[in-house]
Amino acid sequence: MQKIISQPANIGTYEADDVFFLLKDLSDVKLEASTASRELSVQSGQHYSESLPIEYQPPEEYIELFWKSLEEYKQKVALCIGIVAEQIFQLKSDQTILVSLARAGTPVGILIKRYIKMRYNVSLPHYSISIIRERGIDENALQYIRMVHPYGAIQFIDGWTGKGAISIELTKACREYEEKYGIKLDDTLAVVADPGNCTPLFGTREDFLIPSACLNSTVSGLVSRTVLNDMYIEQDDFHGAKFYHNLIPNDVSNEYIDLITAEFSTIAAEARGALIQRNAEIIETDFIGMIEVRKIQAEFKIKSTHFIKPGVGETTRVLLRRVPWKILLRDPKSPYVKHIIMLAEEKGVEIVPYPDLNYLCCGIIKSVKDN
Template sequence: MQTTKSAKFGTYAEDDVVFLLKNLSDIRLEDSTVNRERQIQSGRHYSESLPIEYQPPKEYVDLFWKTLQVYKQKVALCIGIVAEQIFQSNGEDTILVSLARAGTPVGILIKRYIEMRFGATLPHYSVSIIRDRGIDENAIHYIRTTHPEGTIQFVDGWTGKGAISIELTKACKEYEHKYGIKLDDTLAVIADPGHCTRLFGTREDFLIPSACLNSTVSGLVSRTVLNKNYIGSDDFHGAKFYKELLAEDVSNEFIDLIVKEFIGIAEEAERIAFERKEEQIETNFLGMEDVKRIQKEFAVESTHYIKPGVGETTRVLLRRVPWKILMQDASSPFVKHILMLAEEKGVEVVEYPQLTYLCCGIIKSVKGAEV
């Protein structure tokens, strides 16, 4: 069994979360968006490098806070519904394992809700999972060694077309095959517009803060990195801590804002979670139907270039080279920041009412483009 140790990382308190990540803060991993996109589309894996961390203008940050003030109770309720279901299932044996980085603030909020509601303090870790590369097995070994009697509950922010849900299921099967240990692949999320999991707060496509402000609402931690030049066989996957952004960090401010809403929503969260137990919840990955139709209609080379949902569309605009944004309802408050980013970057917004989601981002093909 590996001996990798956890390390202090990011701006969250260790009482809230322990990051099982190798600190790569001193290594230059960033590349320009266009150059990085060209490399990804030419076969280099996205996890080997990092995008330059976008810092939005004041108007965008102001819009984020304004929207959050209006919908903070909704976010809190969705957290409460998920937390109630998690605690009903495994109680104090639960180990919360967030998928870095979008899952991290969600995991902290679930942990805080359970502390408030049930008086139980659950362990909470943040680990890396990477599409086509799987979950960080060293991190899972560490958690299982530290909590041999515990039951792992994986947590993320939202679902798009379901790529990470599929990756998690595959990773759990591989882990069982290798080590004889069965892990529950059910993914707990705030929002499941893609119908990819049975454990969610809502299936409405809405604003998830960790998509909108990147690291400054996620403990100043970068996306996770798996690059063999820096990550050995016994290492955790890596990430960077953006200390230079400390002045802009609102990670703990966001947590405290939502936590204040918990008392007011607890009764409703308990009721909805109880009712959900009696429901027959389907996971039919609805988003893939949208994706395949969009691929055909817009002649998109790969489904990897199509990113449905508010969270994924935001990521396309912040990290990738966007081609078009498809918009089901441009009047929704949850897409105001997307319209602002699209205007700033000169990206075409196309009205597309037949979407399952509020919006969808399409990545531009840049193979062979000059940089």
């Protein structure tokens, strides 16, 4: 095994008991650009991981909607966490090493860790590491985990699936890691919601609102999305991220975690029952999301499938940190898309009724390069 030089970064507002970030602290580096100029750079060939969008801070009424949604769906989120946590513990027991994919996976990993602690009185190690589409997973972070836990069974965790791009990237990364180091990793991704049918480890396959998807860093420990830029990341470094100290007054990360955790005792029996039922089922992974994305691509004459982001979580991301073109909605009356309609109206984005959608909604990124 190669020598490990990097160490966990002391970043973010989560407690060390909840998660270790295997990331390089780039807080002092200027990486942000306006959403429009960054979108143009990305569409002109710069990889999205080389820069960061300016953290969008939504208006007060949107924050109020976040809290209302959290109150309405906290028990549903807790149940989905419980179901997937039960599956993980059944498969890997106390040998499990929870490895969240930063950043959407981080609060989910913390909640899974807390559920298992509550249910089985086992405190599992939990790390948050970077995986980047087209560039793979942070191998230095994996080497660190293997050095500290040589006999542990890694379980990768994310928030949700869209069309399955990260699931595919993870499988590819695990295959390359095995070829390079001779170590086989389980590439099964555990998520709260799997509307794309990309994994057998999920809480639900319903496309619903996970409240942590509503906000950016202020519900993810004030840690940015991850960065892989050769100007700042050297060969032995972990991938990078920023700690947004200036947003500490707006941070709700730990409050979110505590509110969901408080529901675990209520849903534990139901989660265990769901596990028994899941064990009796045949779970297919047919990546239905990509089929739908290609249909939308042809219908709207979109250059790349990268511009099409299906599902509530991915559509929210498009509105929060990309330049959106259109939002497709299956059911505008669904309570899970209230925040999407609010953001779209605020930004002047066209909402297109699309009743044939398998997902609740789909965000389409604008081609700014052509304009």
